[in-house]
Amino acid sequence: MDIILGSMAFMLNKHNEEVPEGQTERGKRTIAKEKLFFHILGHIRALKGYENFPDIL
Numbered sequence: 001m002d003i004i005l006g007s008m009a010f011m012l013n014k015h016n017e018e019v020p021e022g023q024t025e026r027g028k029r030t031i032a033k034e035k036l037f038f039h040i041l042g043h044i045r046a047l048k049g050y051e052n053f054p055d056i057l
Contacts, residue, residue, distance in 0.1 A: 004040060011037040 010016060010033045019026055045053045 003036070007033045007036040007040065010034075 016026075016030055016034045016037075018030070041053070044050055
C-alpha cells in the first residue's frame, strides 16, 4: 500500500518532472513510479462508473 500511495503522491506533487542535478534524463525510479501511476489510473478508469475519472495531470 505504501508503494501505491507513494506513487500517487509523487505524480500529484509533480516530482515526476524533476531531473537530477548533472543529469540530462530522469532517473529509473522516476520512470518506474510514473508507469505505476498510469497503471493504477487505468485500473480506476476501468471500473464501472469511473470511465470519466478526471485527468489530474
